[in-house]
Amino acid sequence: MAVNLTEEQMREMIQGPGDIEWSYEMRRQCQEILPNLLLGPLQASKSLETLKSLGVTHIVCIRDVKEAFSVRPRFPETFQYMVLDVADSEEQNLIRLFPQAKQFIDKAIQQGGCVLVHCNGGISLSPAFVVMYVMEHFRLSWEDALHMVQNRRYCISPNGGFLTQLKEYESIYKANLAVASFPQQRNATARRKRTDEDDEDDERRDEERKRILVDDNEEEDDAMES
Incomplete structure (x- = not known):
């Protein structure tokens, strides 16, 4: 010590x-x-x-x-x-x-x-x-x-x-x-990194849902026109 x-x-x-x-x-x-x-x-x-x-x-x-x-x-x-x-x-x-x-x-x-x-x-x-x-x-x-x-x-x-x-x-x-002497800083950095990664995952999921909705709408429009 x-x-x-x-x-x-x-x-x-x-x-x-x-x-x-x-x-x-x-x-x-x-x-x-x-x-x-x-x-x-x-x-x-x-x-x-x-x-x-x-x-x-x-x-x-x-x-x-x-x-x-x-x-x-x-x-x-x-x-x-x-x-x-x-x-x-x-x-x-x-x-x-x-x-x-x-x-x-x-x-x-x-x-x-x-x-x-x-x-x-x-x-x-x-x-x-x-x-x-x-x-x-x-x-x-x-x-x-x-x-x-x-x-x-x-x-x-x-x-x-x-x-x-x-x-x-x-x-x-x-x-x-x-x-x-910096365990808290490392932990905070790790938490921020995880949060950022989670945000990116949420954004990717939102984009994926939007694409699915757009694709579904386009298929419905094509079906109505035919």
Whole structure:
């Protein structure tokens, strides 16, 4: 569900907290991007104690298929997982996989849960998914969404192919919004079209009746003359 904020609130949201001093060690930790939505590396998913202290209930594990032996659900009896096997390359289609990830995150948060989204390094792959989520959630441009996530986890750097897909996804979600926001107009147009078609049918039937009457009168006149 999209969130509507004032322009000033949105600007503050994108800029993020200004009192954070980023350190290299924070790359190995997860950061809160939104309330109940965390982003981090594999390292952040290994400590059961830390995950519980953060209130995590759901985990989106995004991994290159070659990493499956190490990047994997570690506490399936404690947390609900979604595992996405992808290729961490510029050719990987993330847009096709994003809807199921978004559905998983939305459902978890709606149920009062807290979601950690992670890949191996938390630098390129998982951040791309979170940027798409933030983009649609706040109806932002891809650049503003990227800045918003980057201002909370400074080390993210989606590869060039993923950046191209972020741009593409902005057009996709905005087009879907435009279609969804005009159902009444579409229905009204459809009703007008049906009404116009009905009027045309009535006109054709009237013309047909007139022709029949004219033909009948002409036949009667011919019969009388003969």
